[in-house]
Amino acid sequence: MVLSCRQYPDHNTIAPFIATMKDEILPLSLDVLLVCEEMNLLGGTFFALEGCKLPSNASMGWSWKVDDLKRKKEKIEESVRKTMNEQEEEDRKDDDPPFSGGNREKQIEALKKQAERIQAWLKENEAKIGKKGREITSNVTDNESAKMTTSHGAVQGYNSQALVDAKHQVLILGEVFGEGQDVGLIPPMIDGAKKNMNQIGHANSSEYFAGMTFAVDSRYHSKNNIQKGEDEKLDAYISDKLLNTRDPRYDEWR
Numbered sequence: 692m693v694l695s696c697r698q699y700p701d702h703n704t705i706a707p708f709i710a711t712m713k714d715e716i717l718p719l720s721l722d723v724l725l726v727c728e729e730m731n732l733l734g735g736t737f738f739a740l741e742g743c744k745l746p747s748n749a750s751m752g753w754s755w756k757v758d759d760l761k762r763k764k765e766k767i768e769e770s771v772r773k774t775m776n777e778q779e780e781e782d783r784k785d786d787d788p789p790f791s792g793g794n795r796e797k798q799i800e801a802l803k804k805q806a807e808r809i810q811a812w813l814k815e816n817e818a819k820i821g822k823k824g825r826e827i828t829s830n831v832t833d834n835e836s837a838k839m840t841t842s843h844g845a846v847q848g849y850n851s852q853a854l855v856d857a858k859h860q861v862l863i864l865g866e867v868f869g870e871g872q873d874v875g876l877i878p879p880m881i882d883g884a885k886k887n888m889n890q891i892g893h894a895n896s897s898e899y900f901a902g903m904t905f906a907v908d909s910r911y912h913s914k915n916n917i918q919k920g921e922d923e924k925l926d927a928y929i930s931d932k933l934l935n936t937r938d939p940r941y942d943e944w945r
Contacts, residue, residue, distance in 0.1 A: 720865075721887060724861070725892070728892075732858065733858060735858075735899075737903065739854075739906045740876075740907045743853075744841045744849070744850050744871065745848050745851050747848040749830050749832035750832050753830055754829065754831075754838050757813070757817070757826070760812070767802050771799055774798055821870075837850075850871060850876070851866070851867045851868075852864075852866050852867070852873075854880050866879070874910075876916075877916040877919050878915065901924040901925070902926060903925060903926060904925075906927075909929075
């Protein structure tokens with residue numbers, strides 16, 4: 692709101708701003724965090740982490756594994772050959788149906804561009820491997836994004852995360868990840884926050900979260916996330932996904 696002078700720019704304005712000013716945004720956010728620290732707006736005792744899945748400007752229809760992309764390219768090339776053969780067959784006929792030739796030429800050109808796009812992508816990229824060591828889908832449009840499930844259905848996008856100091860809801864760290872699950876995101880968020888605190892002058896930033904209360908919902912429940920909480924000596928509250936089925940306090944909502 693401060694940067695935009697209380698104006699309300701749409702996504703067509705925000706996206707180019709972020710893309711062209713990314714080297715300036717991080718130092719500015721650290722300056723804001725430093726001011727908050729100097730004004731005693733950071734409690735430093737209670738933190739919460741929450742996420743939100745946001746769609747990207749990438750088509751989910753272009754998400755494939757590498758072998759599937761290769762097969763898709765072959766099918767497109769076969770369609771090009773078939774359409775060109777049909778065009779040649781039409782050219783041999785005495786009757787020339789109006790507009791059919793032009794339509795086929797456009798179709799052939801569109802298919803060729805798709806095949807070339809896949810070929811260029813395959814030349815520059817390798818299979819994307821997930822945390823479990825198996826290949827996951829890549830996206831030709833935006834390979835850093837991921838296919839993820841939201842309350843509004845599946846989207847191709849990013850998992851945005853915000854780590855907040857509870858005293859005045861000050862954002863300690865905001866980050867986006869190209870993975871749909873939250874089960875591995877506490878370690879990078881805590882490490883990123885410690886780096887930010889070091890940048891604003893906390894000499895003991897490596898121990899900044901020791902003993903502090905840390906709360907997340909059940910989507911973050913995993914062995915790696917719990918282990919990170921223990922390593923950082925956090926007073927962490929990470930409920931498991933079955934908590935509300937056995938805790939009598941949830942009876943009135945069931």
